[in-house]
Amino acid sequence: MDGQTEESMPQWATVLLSQIKALNDTVNELQSHRTEDRATAPSTTPGPRPNTEEKPTKHLGPLAEYDGNPEQLEPWISQAQAKLHVDYVGCSEITRFYMLHNRLRGEASRQLQPWVQAIANTEHMTPQGLINQLRLSFGDPHTKEKAQRKLHKLKQANRTFMEYFTEYRKLVLEAGGTGWPDEIKKSYLEAGLSTELQKCMIGKNADGKSFEEYCNELKQTSDQLESFNLRNTGVRHNNRTWRPNTTATMGLTASKPTESHADEMDWEPSRSVRSNRVSSRTNGRRATWVSKETLDYRREKDLCLRCGNQGHNLKDCSFLPARRPITTNKASTNDRADIDLSLSLPDSEENRGNPGKA
Structure with a gap:
């Protein structure tokens, strides 16, 4: 069909040629849109990972320093664990580890330094690992046995119930008795009560009561007993204010030691003389x-x-x-x-x- 114009071409050829042109225009338009999409598409190069670690808070204040005193180890560990659970809950293990490590001083820092250098940049750098090392270096392996022996000998004597109960609770914790049955804990507590408080608890059946309920009942009874003793002491003191002290006059009128030819340095004061000397102060x-x-x-x-x-x-x-x-x-x-x-x-x-x- 060379040399032929569209007018001289058959009708079917003219229609076919127009369709080919339309198809070419469509292809060119699609290619241009694809090029624009590539130019405006965001880069797929991975950027820096966001830091998801939270900053520590200051709800509990600074943690106390630990210098290696065995008696202060467990109290310090309790404070450290509270600090980790409250103020460092969103921090990484490395941050939590170094927070505890920076509170070590003196002998504690010197003894743990070789271990810290040996585990640097490893998965063992955890706060629990540091606490375990402190217990291994400064903890008493016989703490439970000693606490159990002290529990057997613990007595209230003339102390208040709360003073006695505070020491009892401390020994139970040291002996690992938090999981003991209530009956065992009640028996230890009751065995050391004063005789006066035990008499007041006669008739109050402790069976079937939880350990907390039994302690609350002891506290109430002890408070009532203490109030009664204070009132009774005040009444006796007021009744004595107007009465003559016959025993004091007996000491003042006691006979003096008889004269003797023995050396005066050998004379020993009698009970009445010493009683007068005491009454002057x-x-x-x-x-x-x-x-x-x-x-x-x-x-x-x-x-x-x-x-x-x-x-x-x-x-x-x-x-x-x-x-x-x-x-x-x-x-x-x-x-x-x-x-x-x-x-x-x-x-x-x-x-x-x-x-x-x-």
Whole structure:
């Protein structure tokens, strides 16, 4: 068909030629759109990964330093675990590890430094791994056995119930007894109660009660007993304010030592003379007669044998000597003289210069 124009071409050829042109235009248009899409498409090159680690908070304040003291190890670990769970919950293991490591000082830092260098940039750099190393280096392997022995010997004596319960709870934790049955924990607690509190608990059946319920009942009974003792002590003190102190006058009118040709340096003061000497420094308040068990406890805790307080010796106590309880058919009123605990101590203990503290 060379040399032929469209007018001279058959009709069917003209239609075919127009369709070919339309098809070419469509192809060119599609190619142009594809080129534009490539130019505007975003880059598929991977960018930097976003940092998903959260910053630590400061709800609990700074963690205390640890210098390797075995007695402070478990309390410090408890504080460290609380810090990790509250302020470092969204941080990486490396961040949590170095937070604990930076709080080590002295012997603790020196002993763990070789281990830290050995595990650097490994999966062992975790806070729990550091805590395990601290327990291995400074923990007492016999803590549970010692705590169990102390539990068997623990007594309330003249302490308040809460003071006794605080020490009891500490020993139970050290002995690993948090998972003990309630009956075992109640038996340990009841065995060390004071005789007075045990009498008040007679008739109150502890069977069927949980350990927490039993402790709450002991606390309420102890508070009521303490309030009663305070009121009773106040009534007795008010009743004595207007009565003459016959025992004090007995000491003032006691006979003096008879004259002797022996050397005056060999003279030993009698009980009445020493009683007068004691009365010159008292404040008018009188100590309460206590049992031998309480005296042994005061002697063990380095307390004053007469009043049970700290900071002074028995000979310097401002309380009047305790009176022996009145017993039937044993002593008359005139025979109930003041009993000074310092006079009942063994001579060997006084001669050694023991000030009366235990």
